[in-house]
Amino acid sequence: MHNAAIDRNNRNRELFHPGNEYIKQNNLSLDISYIVNPADGEPFISRDELESFTPDIITKHVMLKNGEGDCKDGDIPMLGWQSLPDEITIGHLDEITSVTDELAGKIDAFVSLGIGGSYLGIEATFRALSHTWFNQLSREQRGGLPEIYFLGQNTDPDFFSDTLDLLKGKRIGLNVISKSGTTTETAIAFRILRAMLEKDKGTNSAEYIIATTDKNKGALRELTGQKNYPSFVVPDNVGGRFSVLTDVGLVGLAMAGINIYEFVAGFRHMKKSTEHDDFWTNPALVHAAVRHLAHEKGKKIEVVATNSSAMYQLTRWMEQLFPESEGHHGFGMWVSPSMYSEKLHANGQMVQDGERNILETFLKLTECNHTVAIPTDPDNFDNLNYLADSGMTMNDVNALVIDGPAYAHFRGGVPNMTLTIPGRNAFNVGQFYYLMERSVALSGYLAGHNPFIQPGVEAYKKAMFALAGKPGSEARGEKIRAEINGMDRTVI
Numbered sequence: 024m025h026n027a028a029i030d031r032n033n034r035n036r037e038l039f040h041p042g043n044e045y046i047k048q049n050n051l052s053l054d055i056s057y058i059v060n061p062a063d064g065e066p067f068i069s070r071d072e073l074e075s076f077t078p079d080i081i082t083k084h085v086m087l088k089n090g091e092g093d094c095k096d097g098d099i100p101m102l103g104w105q106s107l108p109d110e111i112t113i114g115h116l117d118e119i120t121s122v123t124d125e126l127a128g129k130i131d132a133f134v135s136l137g138i139g140g141s142y143l144g145i146e147a148t149f150r151a152l153s154h155t156w157f158n159q160l161s162r163e164q165r166g167g168l169p170e171i172y173f174l175g176q177n178t179d180p181d182f183f184s185d186t187l188d189l190l191k192g193k194r195i196g197l198n199v200i201s202k203s204g205t206t207t208e209t210a211i212a213f214r215i216l217r218a219m220l221e222k223d224k225g226t227n228s229a230e231y232i233i234a235t236t237d238k239n240k241g242a243l244r245e246l247t248g249q250k251n252y253p254s255f256v257v258p259d260n261v262g263g264r265f266s267v268l269t270d271v272g273l274v275g276l277a278m279a280g281i282n283i284y285e286f287v288a289g290f291r292h293m294k295k296s297t298e299h300d301d302f303w304t305n306p307a308l309v310h311a312a313v314r315h316l317a318h319e320k321g322k323k324i325e326v327v328a329t330n331s332s333a334m335y336q337l338t339r340w341m342e343q344l345f346p347e348s349e350g351h352h353g354f355g356m357w358v359s360p361s362m363y364s365e366k367l368h369a370n371g372q373m374v375q376d377g378e379r380n381i382l383e384t385f386l387k388l389t390e391c392n393h394t395v396a397i398p399t400d401p402d403n404f405d406n407l408n409y410l411a412d413s414g415m416t417m418n419d420v421n422a423l424v425i426d427g428p429a430y431a432h433f434r435g436g437v438p439n440m441t442l443t444i445p446g447r448n449a450f451n452v453g454q455f456y457y458l459m460e461r462s463v464a465l466s467g468y469l470a471g472h473n474p475f476i477q478p479g480v481e482a483y484k485k486a487m488f489a490l491a492g493k494p495g496s497e498a499r500g501e502k503i504r505a506e507i508n509g510m511d512r513t514v515i
């Protein structure tokens with residue numbers, strides 16, 4: 024299929040600079056009423072407490088903006104994500120779409136290879152904004168776009184092989200994404216898919232592979248030079264989990280037909296809304312303050328629940344952003360992504376009645392892409408005609424799967440806040456990401472550690488490499504094996 028068939032409606036460049044009306048319609052709001060009002064006696068966190076906390080959080084906020092504080096990975100301050108929304112040009116986005124349009128025109132399926140920050144934001148945005156069954160639609164229904172797959176995010180041989188089954192006989196294109204260029208999961212998947220492509224296309228295989236990696240260093244950069252792959256760069260000063268707005272995210276999103284012009288505009292708008300110092304009108308400051316004080320008051324788990332399967336993927340992105348940035352030196356809240364009302368019929372029991380160590384955050388989608396009516400049933404066997412008779416739709420019920428639990432959980436001792444997302448568009452998802460990035464950066468600073476590194480992730484890698492017999496790690500491997508074997512094993 025020629026790339027002219029790609030639906031240009033998804034590429035509305037005008038949304039790079041949205042008008043005031045559009046911005047007004049797409050306002051993300053944060054409701055903390057069930058934090059600051061008393062459920063039973065005292066409020067969980069009073070407005071006065073938040074007020075008193077203001078000087079502390081403003082200090083950290085100003086430090087971040089000035090590039091001060093513990094923010095370096097090696098010698099590099101990892102604060103590039105802060106200014107990125109203002110730095111990305113429309114010309115750069117045009118370059119990306121021209122590369123992805125050209126590749127899209129000659130493939131049936133696009134595979135994005137990456138893990139952690141080189142994966143989660145791309146899949147989350149794709150799922151948040153695309154048709155639920157995107158790959159099952161006809162090419163025409165997909166607006167001329169290829170099918171989209173993700174690999175390299177785990178080493179499950181069945182998941183990998185089953186995905187290859189779906190790719191059989193299709194013309195595939197790849198985007199291999201790795202900042203370090205050495206991440207095992209991604210590298211194994213790439214090795215296999217590259218071999219498949221080389222077998223199929225011979226020397227032309229390079230036309231079907233995009234590499235997104237460090238500008239100068241790493242194994243992937245070296246291979247890219249040798250093979251002449253079209254390539255994109257992961258900036259030095261942006262960490263993996265903060266990188267969805269860099270080429271790490273933008274290339275795959277452009278390929279999936281997401282409006283990356285609008286996406287950047289969303290980030291830019293939230294940057295503007297969160298860089299000033301007025302506590303009560305800055306959602307990043309309020310969000311970070313509530314979470315920090317909640318942690319101090321014994322909340323160790325944050326259930327992040329949504330009423331949208333599409334938005335559920337954003338909660339999975341949060342599951343990386345927050346614990347990887349906050350989980351240092353014994354600090355941090357465990358983020359538990361949840362889709363309501365599904366989970367209300369599962370661990371919802373524990374949220375309502377279990378140990379009171381939970382803070383809850385709702386991502387409430389108010390405008391869905393579809394409205395589903397509830398029909399009247401002449402037999403009314405399920406007694407639900409009252410819904411139909413009052414004109415309620417499935418959408419109205421879906422709003423209540425947030426409103427009902429928010430009230431009940433509040434009364435049950437689970438303070439909660441609701442971030443309302445007015446609709447499924449790239450502007451709102453961009454706003455959401457920037458808000459959370461700023462909030463988690465503040466959280467790390469408030470806790471007194473560097474939120475931009477993840478030394479804990481390295482420990483598993485070292486052990487795994489050593490056990491796999493990586494050259495140079497043999498002695499460590501032997502030591503670990505001896506330790507494991509020497510242990511009194513209890514296996515039943």
Ligand code: PA5
Nearest residue numbers: 139140141201202203206263264
């Ligand atoms: O947030 C992070 O930095 C990590 O999750 C990384 O993104 C992840 O480990 C993948 O790393 P790389 O892009 O180097 O393959």
